[in-house]
Amino acid sequence: MKELHVIDSHTGGEPTRIVVSGGPYLGGGTVAEKLAVFRSAHDRFRSAVVNEPRGSDVLVGAILVEPSDRSCAAGVIFFNNVGYLGMCGHGTIGLIATLQYMVKIRPGEHRIETPVGIVTATLHEDGSASVKNVPSYRKKKGVTIELRGIGAVTGDVAWGGNWFFLVENHSWAIELGNVDQLTEVTWRIRQAVNAQGYPEVDHIELFGPPKVKRAKGADSRNFVLCPGKAYDRSPCGTGTSAKLACLYDDGKLRPGQVWRQESITGSVFEGTVEASGGHIIPTIRGRAYVNAEAKLIFDPADPCCWGISAS
Ligand code: PYC
Numbered sequence: 001m002k003e004l005h006v007i008d009s010h011t012g013g014e015p016t017r018i019v020v021s022g023g024p025y026l027g028g029g030t031v032a033e034k035l036a037v038f039r040s041a042h043d044r045f046r047s048a049v050v051n052e053p054r055g056s057d058v059l060v061g062a063i064l065v066e067p068s069d070r071s072c073a074a075g076v077i078f079f080n081n082v083g084y085l086g087m088c089g090h091g092t093i094g095l096i097a098t099l100q101y102m103v104k105i106r107p108g109e110h111r112i113e114t115p116v117g118i119v120t121a122t123l124h125e126d127g128s129a130s131v132k133n134v135p136s137y138r139k140k141k142g143v144t145i146e147l148r149g150i151g152a153v154t155g156d157v158a159w160g161g162n163w164f165f166l167v168e169n170h171s172w173a174i175e176l177g178n179v180d181q182l183t184e185v186t187w188r189i190r191q192a193v194n195a196q197g198y199p200e201v202d203h204i205e206l207f208g209p210p211k212v213k214r215a216k217g218a219d220s221r222n223f224v225l226c227p228g229k230a231y232d233r234s235p236c237g238t239g240t241s242a243k244l245a246c247l248y249d250d251g252k253l254r255p256g257q258v259w260r261q262e263s264i265t266g267s268v269f270e271g272t273v274e275a276s277g278g279h280i281i282p283t284i285r286g287r288a289y290v291n292a293e294a295k296l297i298f299d300p301a302d303p304c305c306w307g308i309s310a311s
Helices: 031-041 043-050 090-099 178-194 237-250
Strands: 002-011 014-021 060-065 075-079 108-114 116-123 128-131 139-148 151-159 163-168 203-208 222-225 259-263 268-276 279-298
Touching: 002 043, 002 090, 002 151, 014 043, 014 090, 031 043, 031 060, 031 075, 031 108, 031 279, 043 060, 043 075, 043 222, 043 279, 060 178, 075 090, 075 139, 090 108, 090 116, 090 128, 090 237, 090 279, 139 237, 151 237, 163 237, 178 203, 178 222, 237 259, 237 268, 237 279
Parallel strands: 014 060, 075 108, 163 203, 222 259
Antiparallel strands: 002 014, 002 279, 060 075, 108 116, 116 128, 128 279, 139 151, 151 163, 203 222, 259 268, 268 279
């Protein structure tokens, strides 16, 4: 019977389950090459780790791999209920908390190899982590789609390590009690955006006024629909990176100025940008907590051994 050792954490309410040992051998290439091997030869492990009955649609999974770049502390591949993520901001903050829990890192800077490039994460003395993400940019401003029964919806297409469609002007309330409506409408937005020539977009982000009235406050509140139709409980690190790219392009955020992005659950990420040619380099800061450590057991006699999935 096969066994995998996993460590669970959550970052601003969004869970991450990291396979720290026992995973399949993915070859000796770069993390992008290892992802290609994982996807083509071992995809059932992805489903087994995150899907029911061991997981749920909300869970983001990750597998720790050997980095090809020796300057990196770790390599990581992120995945979810339907596939793979290029980068994952909340997951990287979760990874840093997990590596600290495993006593593999101490406060300071750590380079992490992902399939879409190397990111630098800093573990701070207070337990929070900052992730200097991959270069992010807005691809297209002001794309309008038509939704039957709703009308025109306008947003921006931007990259922050994953592809997003970001909508600022709308009338939906970003409230936990409204998640079913938000999920339905963002799912429809995604299909319309994909059909309009942006098939790469697989995350939809709605923005509204902030709710958190803490000392530091927040600048904005969001709802983020992930590719497998679950919503992000955190403000979404890659989604906040895409937002920062749009704000910077619009002249609404200066390098070094802090943007506080609140999630629909009330958790907050802080973001700043550095300008870099036509792109920005975003840094996202948040806090993760390790909340479980377990052995996943793969019994070949179990009909649900590889997870329940639609595909
Ligand atoms: O934090 O980047 C993120 C993320 C992507 C999907 C879920 N969380």
